[in-house]
Amino acid sequence: MMQYFAEPAIHSWIDLETLLRDYELGLVVVAGGDDTTGSRPVQWVHSTDLTDPTPFLTPRTVLLTTGAQFKGTLGIRAAEAYVSRLVAAGTTALGVGVGIRWDRIPPTLVEACEHLGLPLIRVPYDTPFIAITRAAARLIDAAVHAQNLDRLSQSHGQGSRSSSLARSEAALATATLRLLMAGHRGLADQVAGPLFPRLPRGQVSVVALPGIQPGLDLEDLGDGTAAGVVDGRLLIVCEPAQIPAVKRLARGIPGGLSERGSLDDLVELVAQADRALEHALAQERSDEPGAAAGRGGAEGSGSGSQPRPGAGGSPGTANRIVEYRPAMHAGLLQLIGESQDARRRASGFLSPVRSHDQKHGDEIERSLEAWLRHNGQLSPAAEELAIHRHTLRSRIRTAASLLQRDIDSPDTRSELWTALRIAARSPAAPR
Secondary structure: OOOOOOOOOOOOOEEHHHHHOOOOOOOEEEEOOOOOHHHOEEOEEEEOOOOOOHHHOOOOEEEEEOOOOOOOOOOHHHHHHHHHHHHHOOOOEEEEEOOOOOOOOOHHHHHHHHHHOOOEEEEOOOOOHHHHHHHHHHHHHHHHHHHHHHHHHHHHOHHHHHHHHHHHHHHHHHHHHHHHHOOOHHHHHHHHOOOOOOOOOOOEEEEEEEEOOOOOOHHHHOOOEEEEEEOOEEEEEEOHHHHHHHHHHOOOOOEEEOOOEOHHHHHHHHHHHHHHHHHHHHHHHHOOOOHHHHHOOOOOOHHHOOOOOOOOOOOOOOOOEEEOOHHHHOOHHHHHHOOHHHHHHHHHHHHHHHHHHHHHOOOHHHHHHHHHHOOOOHHHHHHHHOOOHHHHHHHHHHHHHHHOOOOOOHHHHHHHHHHHHHHHHOOOOOO
16 A cells, blocks of 8 residues: 655645646556546656666655666566565556567566556657656646645635735726826826826926836825836836935835926936936946945946945945936947046057057058948948058058957957047047
């Protein structure tokens, strides 16, 4: 008889019948079955050809084997000894793959399983053992998920009704915000009705926060605000007087704050807040322990900077909302060019070329820029410069010699183009 073991509160297994019903596997019980076979628990499926696998088995396992461990003809004593060990270990069933070691399951093994009450399953040649393991894992995971849902519904009781109301209220808030963004302010006021604070009027700003923030109590914001989850991020539209309250509410959460504008500009303000949020999240990813001290404070808006050592506060409570700046739309090169260190490095990188041009009255830098702008093609770049292509080739070779870099390397070309663009924006860039 199979031993019984203590059952946890959540059953992380399925009935054997559930696995047998997966018709794609083609599993058939050929011996050892009775009225209780289908209800036997399956907690895992394992395959092995060891003569004694029991030291490595856990109860409620379906064991799969090809029979390769048995040399010659399988006698009844060897078969009964093998099956007895499996029964003692709490094995749920034994599956034998046919067509590999045996064309059909040996009668001695069938007799032993029938005698000892261990379900014997015939596994077709076309069914890989891994397919059975994966199917069992999928079915077990689905069963555990269903049990968790049942437990939640039973334990919450009236709380589930409150949760449904909260979700409905959140959906209504999001619908109201979408109406505002679509320009239907009158309809938004009607939908909001007495359920929400007065919607914002006049000049407004938008705050974008990542994902859903269940810990935020948006009801604390009061009149002049509208909030909702739109496309996976939390948007808060507020009047200027409410911005400090929003920042306090979102303390410790990275976010983006738009410029001020009218409700007619709401779509653009949302785009600004999203762009600022991207910068806040990028800054969040780059901030590692001790990084803020090494930087000596973040560059840019004071509202988006991290606290400096000794300034009070902690990363978990600091204001991490980044205010939108028009430069955020200028692209990566613009952002790099705002760094004083990047400008200094660009100038140093181009210094040999510029010194050569000044000393010899040459135009290596200008030629390099045209050549890179035409993706390294000599003919169109030479035509733009009004010089012969051989002259341009000579200048490119001179540049490579001055820079002591492989001018054909994609990394060198990228670095050189970046340096040229940054230097072009520098007010003191010599030409």
